Amino acid sequence: MHKGKGMKFVGDSRVSAERKSTIPKDYSEYPGRTEAFWPNFLLKEWLVGSVFLVGFLSLTLAHPSPLEGVADPTTPGYIPLPDWYFLFLYQLLKYKFASQAYVLLGVIVIPGLAFGALLLAPFLDNGPGRRPHQRPIAVGMMILGLASVIWLTYESAAAVDWEQRAEANKPIPASSVEIDKEDPGYAVFESNCLACHGEDLSGGAAGPSLIGTEYSAEEIADIAKNGIGSMPADQFKGTEEELQQLVDFIMSVNEQAK
Amino acid sequence: MLQKVYDWIDERVDITPIWRDIADHEVPEHVNPAHHFSAFVYCFGGLTFFVVVIQILSGMFLTMYYVPDIENAWKSVYYLQTQVAHGQIVRGMHHWGASVVIVMLLLHTLRVFFQGAYKKPRELNWIVGVLLFFIMLGLGFTGYLLPWDNKAYFATEVGLNIAGEVPFIGDYLKTLLAGDVEIVGAQTLTRFFAIHVFFLPGALFALMAVHFILIRRQGISGPL
Numbered sequence: 001m002h003k004g005k006g007m008k009f010v011g012d013s014r015v016s017a018e019r020k021s022t023i024p025k026d027y028s029e030y031p032g033r034t035e036a037f038w039p040n041f042l043l044k045e046w047l048v049g050s051v052f053l054v055g056f057l058s059l060t061l062a063h064p065s066p067l068e069g070v071a072d073p074t075t076p077g078y079i080p081l082p083d084w085y086f087l088f089l090y091q092l093l094k095y096k097f098a099s100q101a102y103v104l105l106g107v108i109v110i111p112g113l114a115f116g117a118l119l120l121a122p123f124l125d126n127g128p129g130r131r132p133h134q135r136p137i138a139v140g141m142m143i144l145g146l147a148s149v150i151w152l153t154y155e156s157a158a159a160v161d162w163e164q165r166a167e168a169n170k171p172i173p174a175s176s177v178e179i180d181k182e183d184p185g186y187a188v189f190e191s192n193c194l195a196c197h198g199e200d201l202s203g204g205a206a207g208p209s210l211i212g213t214e215y216s217a218e219e220i221a222d223i224a225k226n227g228i229g230s231m232p233a234d235q236f237k238g239t240e241e242e243l244q245q246l247v248d249f250i251m252s253v254n255e256q257a258k
Numbered sequence: 259m260l261q262k263v264y265d266w267i268d269e270r271v272d273i274t275p276i277w278r279d280i281a282d283h284e285v286p287e288h289v290n291p292a293h294h295f296s297a298f299v300y301c302f303g304g305l306t307f308f309v310v311v312i313q314i315l316s317g318m319f320l321t322m323y324y325v326p327d328i329e330n331a332w333k334s335v336y337y338l339q340t341q342v343a344h345g346q347i348v349r350g351m352h353h354w355g356a357s358v359v360i361v362m363l364l365l366h367t368l369r370v371f372f373q374g375a376y377k378k379p380r381e382l383n384w385i386v387g388v389l390l391f392f393i394m395l396g397l398g399f400t401g402y403l404l405p406w407d408n409k410a411y412f413a414t415e416v417g418l419n420i421a422g423e424v425p426f427i428g429d430y431l432k433t434l435l436a437g438d439v440e441i442v443g444a445q446t447l448t449r450f451f452a453i454h455v456f457f458l459p460g461a462l463f464a465l466m467a468v469h470f471i472l473i474r475r476q477g478i479s480g481p482l
Contacts, residue, residue: 010269010270010272011270013270015269015270015271015272016272032286032287032288032293033287033290033293034284034285034286034287035284035285035287035290035292036282036283036284036285037281037282037283037284037285038281038282041285041290042281044291044292045301045304048301048304048305049304049305049308052305052308053308056309056312056351056354056355056358057347057351059354059358060347060350060351060354061347061350063350063354064339064346064350065339065346065349065350065352065353065354066353066409067332067335067336067339067405067407068407068408068409068410069407069408070332070333070406070407070408071328071332071406071407071408071410071411072408072411073411073442075408075412078408078412079412080409080412080413080415080416081409081412081413082399082402082413082416082417083356083357083398083399083402083413084357085357085360085395085398086395086398086399086417089420090416093420103423104423104425107420107423107424108423108424108425115388115392118388119385119388119389120385121371121376121384121388122376122377122378122380122381122384122385123381125374125377126377126378128377129374130373130374130375130377130479130482131374131482132372132374134374135374139372142368142371142372146368169407169408169409171332171336171407
């Protein structure tokens with residue numbers, strides 16, 4: 001770079017007044033078949049980006065993002081779960097050697113060593129060779145770490161019944177449903193269903209919310225008598241008339257919630 | 259006309275070197291999937307950036323409706339999800355983008371690692387990249403609380419308790435994040451909002467700038 005006396009600038013700025021040639025080096029000075037980034041290669045990147053975007057938007061449309069009921073610290077028996085990419089850390093704390101008396105091992109030491117090594121990888125693996133077989137220790141450690149993360153995530157996720165979880169925690173705007181406790185159906189509900197499905201039909205630890213259910217009246221009557229999924233049969237003990245009142249009541253609450 | 263405008267600006271601010279750094283350079287053969295299909299692994303970094311841009315844009319639109327307050331946070335998200343035109347799509351993009359960006363980051367990290375591309379002289383850029391990964395995880399953690407639903411609340415409580423286990427500074431760390439040693443509440447939500455929307459994105463932009471400047475200065479690592 002030209003410096004010192006005799007340099008001319010634009011006004012009092014530091015921009016050089018002399019026009020330097022800015023023609024790029026000839027392509028032949030680069031090895032192999034190079035390509036100009038602008039605009040040739042950028043156009044290809046653009047195409048890859050478009051295909052990616054279509055896939056991404058399809059995912060977004062096919063699976064609306066989940067939203068559970070409003071946060072309520074008094075919810076009984078709620079099993080907390082972090083986002084999937086934190087599951088491995090969460091699962092680690094469930095092992096005996098990483099919890100209770102050894103919790104520091106699970107919270108600081110193991111993740112600290114793993115992520116510290118990742119951060120300092122260029123200094124730990126400082127040999128000249130770049131090919132994986134030239135640095136077996138670094139590559140081995142990475143594969144081991146990766147395998148543990150995948151295994152821990154799998155262990156954690158496999159133990160969860162995701163569909164049941166989503167079903168039990170559907171969002172209900174609190175204000176929109178008023179339960180008519182004078183309804184004869186509510187008395188039937190109180191003596192047969194309340195223990196699991198909650199005082200305001202919003203579900204509990206053992207049963208999902210009955211508000212927002214997609215079952216028809218006949219199906220609800222059938223479920224009350226014969227059970228479904230983890231719900232045992234014969235939960236409803238009463239007459240046909242009471243069953244009718246119960247179903248009408250649940251349907252009317254759902255009608256209101258729409 | 260356009261050339262004249264360019265020349266006028268260039269005479270005063272000398273933009274040609276900047277333009278060359280950003281756009282006018284060579285793409286070597288070994289990273290070009292048009293020549294070697296396996297070079298698609300070099301797309302992961304760019305796609306990560308692409309998803310980050312999606313996150314920034316969708317996040318900006320989300321803040322038009324979101325209210326960081328325990329009374330209204332969930333209601334505003336529910337309203338956005340059920341009433342606002344295309345609100346479900348914008349929130350969906352932000353939600354799924356948060357997962358996709360982690361996947362792309364992981365793939366990009368693995369590509370760089372297994373090619374040994376972090377070796378001299380690129381050690382610094384690897385460190386910046388790993389810090390970017392941490393920031394992204396921080397964004398995921400703080401963003402998870404913001405809808406203020408049960409899932410968010412209980413997961414955050416667990417996360418904060420884990421932070422509280424850190425020796426000596428555990429309680430301070432918890433107070434810094436949540437506003438209180440015990441309570442996960444109104445202050446926690448506003449603090450997580452501030453961290454998610456201002457602090458971490460600020461650090462993210464600064465580190466991304468360093469990451470890209472270093473790439474341009476050092477060039478892409480050569481073929482194996």
